[in-house]
Amino acid sequence: MVEVFQLLVGGIAQGCVYGLIALGFVLIYKATEMVNFAQGDLMMLGTFVAFSCIGTWGMNYWAGLAAAALAMAAFGYLLDAVVLRRIIGQPQFAVVILTISLGFLFRSAAGFIWGHETLNFPDTPFTNRMSDVGGVILSWEHLSIIFGTLILAGLLYLFFNYTRLGNAMLAASQNQLAAYYVGVPVKHINSLIWALSAIVATIAGVLFAPISLVEPSNGFYGIKAFAAAVIGGFGSLLGTVLGGLIIGVSETLAARYLPPGFKEIVAYLLMLVVLMLRPHGLFSTLQRKKV
Amino acid sequence: MRILFKTSYLDDIRLFQHEGQVLWYSLLALAVLAAPWLLPVFYVGELTQIFILAIAGVGLMLLIGYTGLVSLGHGAFMAIGAYTNTYLITKGVPFLVAFPLAGLAALVAGIVIAVPANRMSGIYLAIATLAFSQIVEQVIVRWEPVTRGFQGMAVPPPDLLGVPLTQGWQLYYLALAVLALVVLGAVNLVRSPTGRALVAIRDSEVSAQSLGVSLFRYKTAIFALSACITGLAGALLAHRMRFISPDAFNYLMSVQLLLMVVVGGLGSIHGAILGAVFVGALPQALAIMREYLPSAIGRTPGLEPGLFGVVMVLIVLFEPLGLYGRWLKIKALFDYFPLYRRATFKRQRSYLKTERVR
Numbered sequence: 001m002v003e004v005f006q007l008l009v010g011g012i013a014q015g016c017v018y019g020l021i022a023l024g025f026v027l028i029y030k031a032t033e034m035v036n037f038a039q040g041d042l043m044m045l046g047t048f049v050a051f052s053c054i055g056t057w058g059m060n061y062w063a064g065l066a067a068a069a070l071a072m073a074a075f076g077y078l079l080d081a082v083v084l085r086r087i088i089g090q091p092q093f094a095v096v097i098l099t100i101s102l103g104f105l106f107r108s109a110a111g112f113i114w115g116h117e118t119l120n121f122p123d124t125p126f127t128n129r130m131s132d133v134g135g136v137i138l139s140w141e142h143l144s145i146i147f148g149t150l151i152l153a154g155l156l157y158l159f160f161n162y163t164r165l166g167n168a169m170l171a172a173s174q175n176q177l178a179a180y181y182v183g184v185p186v187k188h189i190n191s192l193i194w195a196l197s198a199i200v201a202t203i204a205g206v207l208f209a210p211i212s213l214v215e216p217s218n219g220f221y222g223i224k225a226f227a228a229a230v231i232g233g234f235g236s237l238l239g240t241v242l243g244g245l246i247i248g249v250s251e252t253l254a255a256r257y258l259p260p261g262f263k264e265i266v267a268y269l270l271m272l273v274v275l276m277l278r279p280h281g282l283f284s285t286l287q288r289k290k291v
Numbered sequence: 292m293r294i295l296f297k298t299s300y301l302d303d304i305r306l307f308q309h310e311g312q313v314l315w316y317s318l319l320a321l322a323v324l325a326a327p328w329l330l331p332v333f334y335v336g337e338l339t340q341i342f343i344l345a346i347a348g349v350g351l352m353l354l355i356g357y358t359g360l361v362s363l364g365h366g367a368f369m370a371i372g373a374y375t376n377t378y379l380i381t382k383g384v385p386f387l388v389a390f391p392l393a394g395l396a397a398l399v400a401g402i403v404i405a406v407p408a409n410r411m412s413g414i415y416l417a418i419a420t421l422a423f424s425q426i427v428e429q430v431i432v433r434w435e436p437v438t439r440g441f442q443g444m445a446v447p448p449p450d451l452l453g454v455p456l457t458q459g460w461q462l463y464y465l466a467l468a469v470l471a472l473v474v475l476g477a478v479n480l481v482r483s484p485t486g487r488a489l490v491a492i493r494d495s496e497v498s499a500q501s502l503g504v505s506l507f508r509y510k511t512a513i514f515a516l517s518a519c520i521t522g523l524a525g526a527l528l529a530h531r532m533r534f535i536s537p538d539a540f541n542y543l544m545s546v547q548l549l550l551m552v553v554v555g556g557l558g559s560i561h562g563a564i565l566g567a568v569f570v571g572a573l574p575q576a577l578a579i580m581r582e583y584l585p586s587a588i589g590r591t592p593g594l595e596p597g598l599f600g601v602v603m604v605l606i607v608l609f610e611p612l613g614l615y616g617r618w619l620k621i622k623a624l625f626d627y628f629p630l631y632r633r634a635t636f637k638r639q640r641s642y643l644k645t646e647r648v649r
Binding site: 035083086087090092093094096097098100101102103104105106107108109111112220223226227230234260261264265268269271272275276 | 355361363407410411413414415417418419421422423425426429430432433542546549550553594596597598599600601603604607608611
């Protein structure tokens with residue numbers, strides 16, 4: 001029983017990371033209907049920037065996290081304002097191809113700047129600290145991911161429901177034209193959503209970095225996060241985080257109790273099953289056109 | 292400027308619109324037939340690679356360019372074709388039997404994924420095919436009795452009625468023959484009522500349905516056909532590489548195939564082939580460019596994917612119609628000189644087209 005709990009904690013922590021990356025997808029998708037295949041690579045870039053801030057320039061962990069988040073926010077804003085806004089009006093797969101290519105570009109750039117070797121993230125306030133709760137050993141690194149996700153989700157909830165900017169973002173994502181008519185600066189808002197999504201990705205990356213390692217190919221975690229977003233239905237933020245948890249937990253359990261190989265594909269199997277039952281995701285907002 | 296005088300509706304769907312096309316395509320055919328005598332062995336090999344990529348490109352173009360179904364998992368069909376072909380040949384089955392069987396295996400896999408995929412659209416389909424390709428990759432890694440997992444398999448040369456094709460030029464002609472058949476088949480499919488139905492599905496599913504096009508039947512059929520053609524390309528690619536392992540057909544392969552049809556220009560068979568030439572020749576061009584770059588930049592590992600990304604981003608941003616679209620523009624410029632108007636190719640609607648309502 002203790003073993004199951006132990007696995008669950010690890011799985012939930014892993015799932016929170018998937019959930020956070022997927023949250024980035026969903027924020028962007030809801031607002032602009034762009035599916036950002038480079039979200040995992042944004043996370044990877046954010047981790048590297050934080051690595052430089054904390055490890056190379058010797059900043060405090062929290063200051064480094066904040067600096068990296070700010071830098072990535074600016075990057076995300078510019079990415080939308082300079083590159084992605086140009087292809088609005090083209091079919092959806094143009095965005096898919098554009099973001100896949102951007103992912104290649106980011107990975108290559110990260111390899112160019114930080115090298116292709118795996119790096120160890122510098123010590124954080126959570127490194128090598130454990131708590132013993134009723135026989136279950138909880139590492140603080142896992143706990144930091146879980147609580148970090150909870151806090152971030154809470155902040156996002158407050159942001160979307162109780163601030164003018166958050167409300168404007170919701171409005172723009174529900175109906176761009178109507179939002180534009182009532183005075184929401186939609187272009188600016190969309191770029192800000194990219195910035196927000198980059199911040200979420202950076203925080204996910206920095207929380208995850210102590211238990212993964214830091215390398216350019218970390219961006220491929222983004223593919224797994226897709227499964228989380230799909231199970232969540234690409235629509236609701238809560239659903240997305242839950243989707244991430246489902247994937248993280250089932251992956252950890254599969255690694256322990258199923259034959260080798262299942263750990264890698266259980267996320268995709270779950271996603272295919274969900275897609276077969278509900279082709280547009282569990283909590284989708286798609287409607288049929290009336291002719 | 293050439294004015295075509297059409298006297299019958301059939302003129303619209305003739306294979307060659309006018310004598311000029313007959314001339315140029317004959318010259319092209321002569322050139323590719325003569326290439327092995329004129330070019331060094333290395334370039335014959337590279338051309339073979341391009342032909343094989345073009346076969347897969349045509350297969351994917353039928354799916355993405357003509358039916359509008361985006362697949363991010365065609366590398367998996369290539370893998371299925373390659374492994375089926377190689378396994379059968381190592382078991383002593385002659386190439387002429389193993390090769391169609393490889394296509395058949397991919398076709399069956401295509402139907403398996405197409406039936407659930409029929410209910411999905413747009414981005415969900417892309418992600419589902421991506422998931423499918425990841426699962427296939429794991430199956431290949433783990434199914435060691437057949438695929439030998441990460442050890443990989445050596446691929447014996449193909450044999451034609453007992454004659455082993457070991458030389459580079461023999462494989463070249465084999466790939467060329469398959470490509471010619473596939474292109475001819477695709478061109479004929481596209482100008483047939485079936486092809487028109489596919490285009491109708493791409494442009495509007497609702498309208499196609501109301502005109503009596505069975506979405507389920509056509510989507511499943513084109514998925515299966517596309518998978519089959521891609522599987523054949525995979526079988527040939529295995530012969531070209533002489534050694535296959537699971538990571539030869541991973542996510543990057545699928546992405547490369549996708550990039551190929553987009554760079555070439557969606558919605559044209561020409562585009563698939565131009566895209567294959569581009570994707571096949573780009574690594575060589577980059578290798579040559581490296582020589583002229585300062586060694587600090589030129590020697591960095593991972594330069595190719597980065598430059599690949601840059602080129603792709605530029606093409607999607609500035610030439611959404613792809614290489615073939617650019618060719619059409621250049622042709623129009625000369626045809627209508629000096630009356631060419633840039634607005635001819637301009638997209639009329641450039642606001643966000645929602646896909647939440649369909």
